[in-house]
Amino acid sequence: MNSLATLCNAISTATGRALAWLVYAMMLISCLVVVLRYGFGISIIAMQESVTYLHACVFMLGAAYTLQQGEHVRVDILYRNFSTRRKALVDLTGTVLFLVPLCLYLLYASQDYVSNAWTVRETSVEKDGIPAVFLLKSLIPMMSILLLIQAIAEVVKNLLAMRNRG
Amino acid sequence: MVELIPILMFVVICLVLIIGYPVAFSLAGTALLFAAVGAVSGVFDAAFLAALPNRIFGTINNVTLIAVPLFVLMGIMLERSKVAEALLQNMAAVFGQMRGGLGVSVIVVGALLAASTGIVGATVVTMGLLSLPTMLRQGYSPALATGTISATGTLGQIIPPSIALVLLGDILSSSYQQAQLDMGIFSPKTVSVGDLFVGALIPGLLLVLAYISYLLVHAWLRPEDAPAIDKSLLPDTSTAEKLRSIAAPIFLIGLVLGSILFGVATPTEAAGVGALGATVLAWMHGALNRSVMADVARSTLNVTCMVFMILIGAAVFSLVFRGFGGEELIQGFFDAMPGGVMGATVVVMLAIFLLGFILDFIEITFVVVPIVAPILLAMGLDPVWLGVMIAINLQTSFLTPPFGFALFYLRGVAPDSVETSAMYRGVIPFIIIQVLMLVALAFWPQLATWLPQTIYQ
Numbered sequence: 001m002n003s004l005a006t007l008c009n010a011i012s013t014a015t016g017r018a019l020a021w022l023v024y025a026m027m028l029i030s031c032l033v034v035v036l037r038y039g040f041g042i043s044i045i046a047m048q049e050s051v052t053y054l055h056a057c058v059f060m061l062g063a064a065y066t067l068q069q070g071e072h073v074r075v076d077i078l079y080r081n082f083s084t085r086r087k088a089l090v091d092l093t094g095t096v097l098f099l100v101p102l103c104l105y106l107l108y109a110s111q112d113y114v115s116n117a118w119t120v121r122e123t124s125v126e127k128d129g130i131p132a133v134f135l136l137k138s139l140i141p142m143m144s145i146l147l148l149i150q151a152i153a154e155v156v157k158n159l160l161a162m163r164n165r166g
Numbered sequence: 167m168v169e170l171i172p173i174l175m176f177v178v179i180c181l182v183l184i185i186g187y188p189v190a191f192s193l194a195g196t197a198l199l200f201a202a203v204g205a206v207s208g209v210f211d212a213a214f215l216a217a218l219p220n221r222i223f224g225t226i227n228n229v230t231l232i233a234v235p236l237f238v239l240m241g242i243m244l245e246r247s248k249v250a251e252a253l254l255q256n257m258a259a260v261f262g263q264m265r266g267g268l269g270v271s272v273i274v275v276g277a278l279l280a281a282s283t284g285i286v287g288a289t290v291v292t293m294g295l296l297s298l299p300t301m302l303r304q305g306y307s308p309a310l311a312t313g314t315i316s317a318t319g320t321l322g323q324i325i326p327p328s329i330a331l332v333l334l335g336d337i338l339s340s341s342y343q344q345a346q347l348d349m350g351i352f353s354p355k356t357v358s359v360g361d362l363f364v365g366a367l368i369p370g371l372l373l374v375l376a377y378i379s380y381l382l383v384h385a386w387l388r389p390e391d392a393p394a395i396d397k398s399l400l401p402d403t404s405t406a407e408k409l410r411s412i413a414a415p416i417f418l419i420g421l422v423l424g425s426i427l428f429g430v431a432t433p434t435e436a437a438g439v440g441a442l443g444a445t446v447l448a449w450m451h452g453a454l455n456r457s458v459m460a461d462v463a464r465s466t467l468n469v470t471c472m473v474f475m476i477l478i479g480a481a482v483f484s485l486v487f488r489g490f491g492g493e494e495l496i497q498g499f500f501d502a503m504p505g506g507v508m509g510a511t512v513v514v515m516l517a518i519f520l521l522g523f524i525l526d527f528i529e530i531t532f533v534v535v536p537i538v539a540p541i542l543l544a545m546g547l548d549p550v551w552l553g554v555m556i557a558i559n560l561q562t563s564f565l566t567p568p569f570g571f572a573l574f575y576l577r578g579v580a581p582d583s584v585e586t587s588a589m590y591r592g593v594i595p596f597i598i599i600q601v602l603m604l605v606a607l608a609f610w611p612q613l614a615t616w617l618p619q620t621i622y623q
Contacts, residue, residue, distance in 0.1 A: 027442055073190075074186045076186055077524070094192065
């Protein structure tokens, strides 16, 4: 069970660390768009859309890493004074009761939505846009799967934390 | 009884949030549990939830929201590369020899740089760590020092460019469309994040001026509370170097704001340029290496994912809330309320003020504003004015003892020698300034609406 959690954590860490670098790509490309438009009167739709793609990858696929890092914001008026064991109980309950159902529901609800987009190989509404909207929509189930993977690690971590102190 | 389920939902979600599981998942999970029970017992139509993937895709495709990670990147870069710290030190060196000068420096730096994280706690903690020890060491009274820091740390939230305003502007923009469609206007006027930035500028600057005036008057009346700083503790740098280190970040913020103000760039584009500018400043400061860059990128990703996950959680919540007839319930409540649009505004502001004790800016923007804003806007309120009122109101809430967020977080980083009662005392003058600003805005809405109308005519 422990090695499974280690594997799950490793997946989240690797994806998060890799995705983080994309923020610099977003920064550079959006500056390039500005320079080309205001400096040279050129606007390339695919280039503008690529920032949207990068942004979407960052905030959809990075959510699991953020979960692992404990950076999803909490209302911690009470939580911060809880004992380690009680914190683990809150996190375990939340993961099982809230997070996992959300991910499963998103997987279920996006099934048709995404497969329709794949069937027609949905493209951008703009003529010269990036013809891969079906990939963009696929981020929804991908996010759910990554979050589920991290949820496994969280469950194991919290179970161990609860057992440690009796 | 079924009509009252939305109220039950709201109460339950507040209770669930207090327990402390991450907000985004609590919002979504609680709503899904309600939906499941409702669907099984036949009082909830699951078709309401079917719109969820499309709502998420709407967020993915939203170009305005790309400004969020870019502004976050800008802010975190300035902080981690210690450009912000150098700015504060050098400003203190220039102005600190005047009574109250150090406090003024803290206000200016806070207003300029505390804007980009969007989480009240994070900003106040950063400002607290950055300036509280220095202020105390220089002999500032704990009350004045902590009051200044909590007020400034929250002020950054409402001074453009702040991500709180980006998020609020985006929500108001769609609320405004919806309000006009509901009124049967099919070629609706629009309001943008840029409008809100410009509208928040004058009230924000007035608040900065009021804070500074208060501090100077306090320092003049009671010099022992805010003494001129000891020269021997100043960093030993040349005047030219000091000025450069002050001018560069101010130029950067000016560039970002100016390009939005004069319509040269959209907030998203300005955010990109601002992030690059901050990176260049970090490089000039000699702080740009691989480990800082990785650290900044990871923090940016975490804040971004936190914000957008709440957006998704709030989307689930609002779909279920709507499915249970929550909108009609709120609408009916407003219709039955005496006092017309002014009464409704006061009630909403009061509710938001109280919710500010348990929820942060982002949650209120995503959960509460989409429910109440279309109704208020349909009553004829100006969207920019409403946005500025909500922002300043929330900032006041974060400052108000004993529940204000800012005080909690500052308590966490303040040394034990600072008494909590001193913190409460210190923040009161700033709360009075805030309330006066809200009253002024209520009587003269032009404070918020004049500049955007003038610029974008």
